[in-house]
Amino acid sequence: MKREKDSRKPGISRRDFIGGAAAVAAITIVPRHVLGGRGRISANEKLNIAGIGVGGRGASDLNALESENFVALCDVDWKQASGSFKKYSGAKKYKDFRRMLDKEAKNIDAVVIGAPDHIHAPAAIRAMKMGKHVYCEKPMAHTIYEARQMTEVACETGVVTQMGNQGHAGEGLRLTYEYIHDGAIGAIREVHVWTDRAGVPERAWWPQGIDRPKGSSPVPETLDWDLWLGPARWRPYVKFPNSKGDLVSYGPFNWRGWLDFGCGALGDMAVHNADPAFFCLDLGAPIAAEAQSSPVNDETFPVWSIITYYFPAKGKRPPVKMKWYDGGKKPPNPPELKGRELKGNGILFVGSKGKILCGSHAGSPALLPEGLSRSYKKPTKTLKRSPGHHKEWADACRANKPLDAKAGFWYSGPFTEALLVGNLAVRLGRRVEWDTKAMRSPNAPEADNYITKFYRVGWSV
Numbered sequence: 001m002k003r004e005k006d007s008r009k010p011g012i013s014r015r016d017f018i019g020g021a022a023a024v025a026a027i028t029i030v031p032r033h034v035l036g037g038r039g040r041i042s043a044n045e046k047l048n049i050a051g052i053g054v055g056g057r058g059a060s061d062l063n064a065l066e067s068e069n070f071v072a073l074c075d076v077d078w079k080q081a082s083g084s085f086k087k088y089s090g091a092k093k094y095k096d097f098r099r100m101l102d103k104e105a106k107n108i109d110a111v112v113i114g115a116p117d118h119i120h121a122p123a124a125i126r127a128m129k130m131g132k133h134v135y136c137e138k139p140m141a142h143t144i145y146e147a148r149q150m151t152e153v154a155c156e157t158g159v160v161t162q163m164g165n166q167g168h169a170g171e172g173l174r175l176t177y178e179y180i181h182d183g184a185i186g187a188i189r190e191v192h193v194w195t196d197r198a199g200v201p202e203r204a205w206w207p208q209g210i211d212r213p214k215g216s217s218p219v220p221e222t223l224d225w226d227l228w229l230g231p232a233r234w235r236p237y238v239k240f241p242n243s244k245g246d247l248v249s250y251g252p253f254n255w256r257g258w259l260d261f262g263c264g265a266l267g268d269m270a271v272h273n274a275d276p277a278f279f280c281l282d283l284g285a286p287i288a289a290e291a292q293s294s295p296v297n298d299e300t301f302p303v304w305s306i307i308t309y310y311f312p313a314k315g316k317r318p319p320v321k322m323k324w325y326d327g328g329k330k331p332p333n334p335p336e337l338k339g340r341e342l343k344g345n346g347i348l349f350v351g352s353k354g355k356i357l358c359g360s361h362a363g364s365p366a367l368l369p370e371g372l373s374r375s376y377k378k379p380t381k382t383l384k385r386s387p388g389h390h391k392e393w394a395d396a397c398r399a400n401k402p403l404d405a406k407a408g409f410w411y412s413g414p415f416t417e418a419l420l421v422g423n424l425a426v427r428l429g430r431r432v433e434w435d436t437k438a439m440r441s442p443n444a445p446e447a448d449n450y451i452t453k454f455y456r457v458g459w460s461v
Contacts (some may be wrong), residue, residue: 041109041398047133050108051088052097052123055080056252057137058114061164062088064390065135071107074100079222080252095224097123098458105130110160110397113137116255117262119230121146121461128153128161133397135390137164139267140409140416145452147420148439149461151413154402162393162405163412167272167361168279169386175378176349176358176365177280182379184367185351191277191322192331195269195360196344198257198301200328204243208257208264208327209294209303213240217249231459232260257300263423264301265326270419272361273347277322278415280349283311285418285436291425294327303327307422324422336368424450 041047046069051062054073062070062084074094075081085093094100097119101111110133113123121141124134134154140163141147154161167173180188199205216236219225225237228251239247248254256262277283286309293305304327311320325331330342334355342348345360355368367373386392386406396404403410417436424447425432433443441447455461 041400043398045398047394047397048107048109050074050100050104050111050132051084051091052100052111052113053115053119053137054084055082056114057164058112059084061112061114061135061137061390064388065112065394068394072100072104076224076227077220077222077252079220096227098126101126101130101132108132110134114164116251117142117267118232118255118260121150122231122455122459124150124161125153125461128157128159131157131159133160133393134409135162135164135393138271138412139163139263139419140271140412141420142261142263143451143453144417144420144424144439146461147413147416151409154409154413158400158402160393160396160400160402160405161409161412162389162396163271163407163409163416164389165271165275165407165412166389167363168275168407169389169392170362171385172358172362172365173276173279174381174383174385176276176356176362178379178382179356179365179367180280180349180351181382184354184372184376184379185349185356186353187318188281188349188351189318189320190350191281191320192325192348192350193270193274193277193322194325194330194342194346195265195273196328197265197268198303198327201243206254206257207242207248208301209297210300211297212299213238223251229456231453231455233454233456235260259299259301259427262301263420264305266301266305266307266324266419266423266426269326269345269360270324270422271416273345274322274324274419275415276347276358276362276365277320277349278418279411281311281317281320282314283320283322283418284314285414286311286421286434288431288433289422289425290431291422291429293426293429296427296429301423302426304329305426307425309418309422334368336370 048069048071050072052074054075070088070091072092073084074097076095111127113136120136124136127134141150197205198208215238217239219237239249242248256268288310289307291305291307293302296302306329307324309322313319347358349356354372356365357368358365367376393405402408421434427450428444432441435442
């Protein structure tokens with residue numbers, strides 16, 4: 001199927017920008033009153049926040065920030081958003097975030113984005129260019145090009161950003177880092193990461209491996225379907241049976257498995273479960289990715305996939321091979337577990353002297369074998385602990401310090417880009433070599449169709 005593309009090519013960038021803390025630290029912070037914000041906020045002052053996508057996960061983000069002041073809330077499905085509308089009844093209500101940002105520009109300091117993946121970049125970039133701080137749910141972007149653009153705009157505007165990667169603020173991530181850098185398991189050349197998403201037929205989180213349903217269904221009165229589609233090509237609203245036989249549509253949760261709207265299981269959970277590998281080993285960009293999967297189509301991600309990423313040596317760290325498993329696939333059970341099964345989500349570091357096993361979101365890191373765990377003394381705490389993922393972002397907004405939000409786009413942008421290279425390998429069904437500076441695959445030029453994407457008029461980034 002021939003895929004239309006935006007006129008901008010992913011290999012032509014405004015400048016050679018790779019991303020990272022050094023780039024952010026070097027920029028000049030633009031005074032927010034110049035861009036349209038209220039200017040500097042005092043340490044005890046509440047943020048004035050606008051929400052985009054305020055049902056489901058978005059509602060959870062608002063609740064985590066309930067001590068702040070919500071000025072405006074936007075959702076295309078007012079039934080899904082009814083809980084947030086009721087709880088924050090003083091906030092103005094909108095269906096189109098573009099209109100909300102234009103109308104409320106002088107009244108808000110920050111934006112919280114909990115909408116589906118395909119809305120993240122259009123909403124975040126528009127807000128950042130207006131001088132608004134941004135909290136954006138994971139995955140940060142729908143495509144590699146969008147992740148690069150979001151990172152660049154964050155650096156250029158100097159706003160505070162945060163990707164919704166709650167485990168990045170947790171004790172588990174910091175303890176894992178301290179174990180590894182204390183040499184607890186020696187040199188690490190192999191990492192395994194897995195998730196129970198998108199599930200198996202008898203317990204599916206959302207549909208994958210299916211074609212586009214035929215026909216159309218009446219659009220619910222509370223839903224603006226055209227705004228829900230946003231930048232994606234128009235398609236009819238339709239109800240279709242899921243694996244249990246229940247009639248469902250693309251929203252409010254099933255969008256994750258659809259190529260036009262989500263990033264599949266990788267986008268949902270690799271952000272959480274692979275984070276310890278990228279943070280603790282400073283992996284950066286892969287040089288190649290390979291994939292095995294169930295059959296691939298042009299509508300949804302496959303039922304399962306196994307992606308192998310190859311990362312070059314860096315400093316004293318050797319090259320690393322990282323394998324990602326989803327759709328019910330898992331790595332071989334470590335013999336050190338003595339018959340106990342790996343849980344549904346986790347990461348396993350394989351070192352020359354031992355292993356580290358973490359649960360979802362870098363939770364509960366454990367040294368293997370158990371004898372190593374008993375004999376090894378916990379290392380000295382070398383990393384500053386977080387006050388909490390959402391509070392960390394809000395405090396950084398008040399201080400106007402982008403690097404204080406540790407899952408900011410300066411970190412999460414390159415991380416998201418690296419992960420999404422794996423989805424290129426899945427969609428192409430072949431090895432994809434990766435040149436991160438050029439943002440292209442030297443051996444698979446057809447990957448260009450998936451590095452960027454088509455945007456409807458009025459929604460481009």
